[in-house]
Amino acid sequence: MELDWATLLKRTYDIDVMVCPCDGRLKAVELVTEAERAKELLEQFVMLAKSPPVTRARPPDWDS
Ligand SMILES: [Zn+2]
Known part of the structure; x- marks a missing residue:
C-alpha cells in the first residue's frame, strides 16, 4: 500500500498540510x-x- 505524504503527515503528526488559510482545500498539481x-x-x-517596489506618493x- 502506498500513501501520499499528506496522509502520512496527518497520520504521524496530525498535521493537515492540505488546508488553506482561507479554510479551503489545497490540491497537488505537480509531482516534482x-x-x-x-x-x-x-x-x-x-x-x-x-x-x-513602493513608489512615492504624489499629490x-x-x-x-
Ligand atoms: Zn484558500
Whole structure:
C-alpha cells in the first residue's frame, strides 16, 4: 500500500498540510522529481513573494 505524504503527515503528526488559510482545500498539481524543476519552482515562488517596489506618493495635481 502506498500513501501520499499528506496522509502520512496527518497520520504521524496530525498535521493537515492540505488546508488553506482561507479554510479551503489545497490540491497537488505537480509531482516534482527533478532537481532542476524544483529549483525553477522555488525561484518562481521567491519572485512571487517579493513585493513590488513602493513608489512615492504624489499629490493629485502632480502632473498638471
Ligand atoms: Zn484558500
